[in-house]
Amino acid sequence: MGRTLTILGSTGSIGRQTLEVAGAGGHKVAALTFGHNVKLAEEQARRFHPKLIATPEEHTAADLRARLADTDVRVLSGEEGLMEAASLPEADTAVSAIVGVAGLRPTLAAIDAGKRLALANKETLVCAGELVTARAKARGVDIVPVDSEHSAIFQCLQGAHLREVRRLILTASGGPFYGMDRKALSLVTRADALKHPNWSMGQKITIDSATLMNKGLEVIEAMRLYGLPLERVDVAIHRESVVHSLVEFADGAILAQLGSPDMRLPIQYALTWPDRTEGPAKPLDLFSCPPITFQRPDVETFRCLGLALECAKTGGTSTAVLNGANEVAVGLFLEEKIGFLDIERLVEGALERVKPVQDPSLDDIFEADRAARQAVYGLTR
Numbered sequence: 462m463g464r465t466l467t468i469l470g471s472t473g474s475i476g477r478q479t480l481e482v483a484g485a486g487g488h489k490v491a492a493l494t495f496g497h498n499v500k501l502a503e504e505q506a507r508r509f510h511p512k513l514i515a516t517p518e519e520h521t522a523a524d525l526r527a528r529l530a531d532t533d534v535r536v537l538s539g540e541e542g543l544m545e546a547a548s549l550p551e552a553d554t555a556v557s558a559i560v561g562v563a564g565l566r567p568t569l570a571a572i573d574a575g576k577r578l579a580l581a582n583k584e585t586l587v588c589a590g591e592l593v594t595a596r597a598k599a600r601g602v603d604i605v606p607v608d609s610e611h612s613a614i615f616q617c618l619q620g621a622h623l624r625e626v627r628r629l630i631l632t633a634s635g636g637p638f639y640g641m642d643r644k645a646l647s648l649v650t651r652a653d654a655l656k657h658p659n660w661s662m663g664q665k666i667t668i669d670s671a672t673l674m675n676k677g678l679e680v681i682e683a684m685r686l687y688g689l690p691l692e693r694v695d696v697a698i699h700r701e702s703v704v705h706s707l708v709e710f711a712d713g714a715i716l717a718q719l720g721s722p723d724m725r726l727p728i729q730y731a732l733t734w735p736d737r738t739e740g741p742a743k744p745l746d747l748f749s750c751p752p753i754t755f756q757r758p759d760v761e762t763f764r765c766l767g768l769a770l771e772c773a774k775t776g777g778t779s780t781a782v783l784n785g786a787n788e789v790a791v792g793l794f795l796e797e798k799i800g801f802l803d804i805e806r807l808v809e810g811a812l813e814r815v816k817p818v819q820d821p822s823l824d825d826i827f828e829a830d831r832a833a834r835q836a837v838y839g840l841t842r
């Protein structure tokens with residue numbers, strides 16, 4: 462069945478691939494939101510004819526409005542515009558693909574409007590997972606993960622009961638710095654960190670993949686999606702990125718989902734679920750794929766993963782502090798203002814300074830995020 466989409470973050474890596482999938486699969490596009498890339502937003506508007514496009518800043522909206530003056534696309538700005546795009550009645554599905562906690566409010570708006578949530582924005586679940594899943598449950602909204610590991614798990618769980626699950630096993634490529642020691646890690650540059658071996662993604666998640674923070678965020682994401690404790694979510698380094706994740710059941714059987722590393726497959730599945738259709742993703746050639754290997758992650762060398770696992774255990778607002786501090790630290794690293802190992806140092810510093818609150822409200826979560834960012838700026842001054 463063709464779906465009608467609102468794509469939150471349409472100019473990003475996931476947003477662009479969602480539009481490819483939509484174009485190939487005959488899905489309609491009702492609304493888009495984006496940050497800064499006006500030229501691409503204009504191209505997307507002309508190709509997909511959404512009713513509404515929203516962007517945070519008015520000067521960006523004014524530029525796009527002028528470019529689209531010959532069309533009947535409405536262009537809005539600010540928080541209100543983003544919320545209207547997220548909840549536009551014409552859309553039945555929201556693709557949450559903004560990067561960072563900036564995606565939290567629009568994602569909640571889409572849930573409140575009763576849309577299927579195709580969720581790529583993991584930071585939303587890391588910061589406010591229990592709130593998000595409870596709201597979705599209360600509203601009768603399905604959350605279908607787009608993150609490749611969580612999509613793999615979701616696929617393995619079709620027709621199964623969660624009570625029969627012994628543990629989830631998230632695979633991790635290990636990133637570009639796999640096998641390096643701390644001395645070598647202290648010398649890596651922004652350009653080195655942006656070279657991911659197997660996936661082409663936005664800059665923030667690419668850095669998170671290099672520090673292994675991404676896998677830590679994904680462990681928390683999996684715990685929130687499936688309501689499982691940390692003891693039942695494992696990580697396995699799997700350099701080949703062929704097995705996208707696994708589920709071990711009570712009887713010892715392990716199911717896995719395999720495929721080429723192509724995000725268009727999990728994006729498409731989130732739209733078509735429970736159906737499967739042909740799509741643009743390249744099939745995996747089993748006979749030319751490398752031997753499949755698994756290893757334990759090194760949480761001492763890759764301290765960001767260790768910190769995330771500690772926060773997963775602590776819970777409450779600690780995961781929002783972890784995320785907020787990491788967003789700022791990764792931003793500083795991308796601006797080449799700090800070194801690679803400063804990312805974990807700053808995140809750890811923020812976690813020491815901002816005390817966690819249990820059973821947080823949405824306000825508590827935003828306050829933790831603000832305090833974490835401030836702590837990182839304080840530590841770099």
Ligand code: NAD
Nearest residue numbers: 470471472473474475495496559560563581582583662663
């Ligand atoms: P990206 O940086 O390429 O794109 C982010 C999008 O969000 C852009 O359209 C940008 O304009 C928009 N945006 C950023 N800040 C915004 C704001 N304040 N308000 C409104 N829009 C804003 O990022 P990406 O790689 O596409 O990742 C998006 C999300 O999906 C992240 O949470 C990431 O962890 C997750 N994810 C990405 C991949 C991938 O392959 N890229 C895989 C798994 C999960």
Ligand code: MG
Nearest residue numbers: 608609610679
């Ligand atoms: Mg992933």
